[in-house]
Amino acid sequence: MNKFKTSIKVFFFAFFSISVYSQQLEIDTLKNKSFKELRNIFYKSFNNNKNEVASSIARYTLESAKTKKDSVNIINAYIRLSRVNENIEILGIKYIDSSIYVSKRSLNEELLAESYYFKGKLYENLNKYNLALNYYFKSSSTYNKINDFDSYYMIQDMIGQLKLRVKDTISALKIMKKGADYQRENMLKKGDNTEYIISLHSLSIAYSSNNLIDSSSQINKEGYNLAKNNEYINELIFTHLEGGNEYAKKNYNASKDSLIKSLVYLTKEDVYNLSYAYFYLGKIYSLNDNKEQAVYYFKKVDSIFEDVNFIMTKPRDAYDELIDYYKNKNDLESQLYYTNRLLKVDSILDKEYKGLITKFHENHSSRLLEENAKDKSKYLTRTYLAIFLAVALLLIILKTVYNKKNNEKRYLEIIEFLKTEKNYLQSKDDIKNNKSIKNKSNDLDISESIIENILAQLEVFEKSERYLKPISNIRDFSKEIDTNYRYLSKVINHYKSKNFQKYVNDLRVNYVIKRLQKDEKIRKYKIRAIAEEVGFTNTESFTKAFKELTGLNVSFYVKKLNNVSS
Known part of the structure; x- marks a missing residue:
């Protein structure tokens, strides 16, 4: 099983x-x-x-x-x-x-x-x-028939999530309630509240999806209090949900406060729900007639879509807001840009929910493009355009100078690190996490022998450079080393102060910064080829992981190394 x-x-x-x-x-x-x-x-x-x-x-x-x-x-x-x-x-x-x-x-x-x-x-x-x-x-x-209730409720949770996805919210709520009841009993028996907290998060979403906002808020309060003392779950996931509830109640100031607080967690851990936070913040500022700040957050939604090529259904409406904003500004160029972005978003949503979306968004179709073309004479004069471009150019120059200074400093820090005998470069966040790590293994509720075995397997994993080959996820890797994926996740979070994916990515980046310094041949590779060389399946995830750990772009680091060599 x-x-x-x-x-x-x-x-x-x-x-x-x-x-x-x-x-x-x-x-x-x-x-x-x-x-x-x-x-x-x-x-x-x-x-x-x-x-x-x-x-x-x-x-x-x-x-x-x-x-x-x-x-x-x-x-x-x-x-x-x-x-x-x-x-x-x-x-x-x-x-x-x-x-x-x-x-x-x-x-x-x-x-x-x-x-x-x-x-x-x-x-x-x-x-x-x-x-x-x-x-x-x-x-x-x-x-259920063979009394394997852990597996039963695992499948039930998947059914509930899928029902929420296809808008069968009433059935989903019934499932989530039963799941939470079961996990509550497990918590009382085993003393570990992690699975129960996760079930509360799902239950809160199910309540809010059925417009039972007060019930959702009550669950958020319970989940928040439990998560504060849980090592693996951040209580801000419930703060984020409550921000959405306060918005539904039209308590916009309270909603804004909760959403802003949750950004600290969402920015690092959950870009999908981050898009919800940005969208609702944009709506709140729009309702308060602060259009510029609203547009700032709506554009944040677009930046997430740009990064991950995925968007949830509600944040999709940010594009309607952006198009209307630039239409009122008589800014044809921006209006056309976000209209095209909207068409791309809708094509992805249509593919994802084919046969399920009951109402396909067509507010800004070819009709809008034709109207924009007819009204072209009304848009920015050359004078305003020149002023805009001049200001933009100045901001770009200032940002470039600032970034260059910081990049030079960080590059020198990395070169100094490579001269030491330390094995791994750490980001500033990693250093902070390591200072607060708990050393008591019994906090994990896992036997010492299992912990020692997992740590030994991880040591082999690092020394053999197994991480240079593609790894789909923690569940498949746990099979490879013949252990339980939940135990593996807990040990990595506890002893490495990061989740599994970041642990693997950091190993790869540490390897590549050293190899790039020593091997002139690999510096001639394209970034895509370098990414594949060290186990990444795509360029985007590689460049993002490299930036997070080193603070530098891959291209900048390679260029600096080449300059030194020449």
Whole structure:
């Protein structure tokens, strides 16, 4: 069961025929492997995006299990084949249906529940939400039947989140209530309130989605008080939710205070909910007739969309506000710019919620573009444009000078660090966190032997430079080192003072700043190539992680190193 609990959202893999098998993997290397070893080899390949190898191992496992008439490993092999072929719907469904069939024939209800779960996940990734819900229900029902209530409520929470996503808020609220009740009982039994706090956060959102604002506020108060004494959850997540509630109550000053307080947490940890905070702050300033400050926050929403290429439905309305603002200002250029941005946002939302959005936003369509073209003569004169450009240029120059000075200082600090024998460069935030770290391992509610084992595995992970290869997420990595992902998360947060993704990214950045200094060849690579060289899957995440740790842009650091070398 623990194997399933550490499962994650699957990635897309291509299908390769059996003829590829001999090219990817010598069958003799697998003959003497146990099924457990085959599972570990599969997930190492799967997590490193080695599609062909992973598929070959799963096929070999299936044939071997069939020969031995081992139904458990036949089912697991079918599940793995479904996962690596998920982007080809017909194959993904074929393999997961086979795992369901064998599970039923062998009366293995635990693996049947797991198979239902993965079929639901497959449909969710294909945006077929009704089918996804159907199989999540089957999975949770089966877990309930075999009295695996931890898994049951885990699936129920996923059902609730999906129902909120498709606006079935009443059903979602019922689910979240039951989940919170169950986690409350667990808290009283085990003494750990983390899961209960998380369930309160979901329940608060469900209440507010049903316009039960007072109930949501009551939950926020309870969650906030519990989270203040919890090591892993920041109480400001409830402050943020309460800011939205106060807005709904039209207590705009109280809403603004809560939202601004929550920015400290959201800016670092949750850019998606950060967009909500910025949107509501913009609306509040707009209601107070402070249009310039409102536009400042609406543009912040756009900057988040620019960074992550994702936006929630409500903050999307920031673009309507920006378009109207610039229309009233007779600023054609800005109006057209945000109209085009809106079209891009709506195309993404339409793709994400295809078949579910009941009202597609078309307030600013081609009609608006035509009107803007007709009114072109009304826009800024050359004089105003010249003044605007002059002021903008001055601000750019001042910002450039300031940034250059800070960058030079930070670069020298990094060079000095590289001269020392220290292993890892730390950001200012990391240094602060390390000073406040709790050293008592019993605070984690994990046995000493498990903690020591995880720390030993992390030491091997660092020394072997395993982090230079792609790692999908903490759940898959926990499988790789054969431990529980919750324990792994707690240990990393406690001993490394950061979450798993930042821990991995910081290791990669530390490696690359040293290698760039020593290796002139890699300095000639494009940034994308450097990112891939050290395990990042895209340029954006690499440059962001590098900036967060070093305070510098990658291009600036490379340029400085090249100047010194020449």
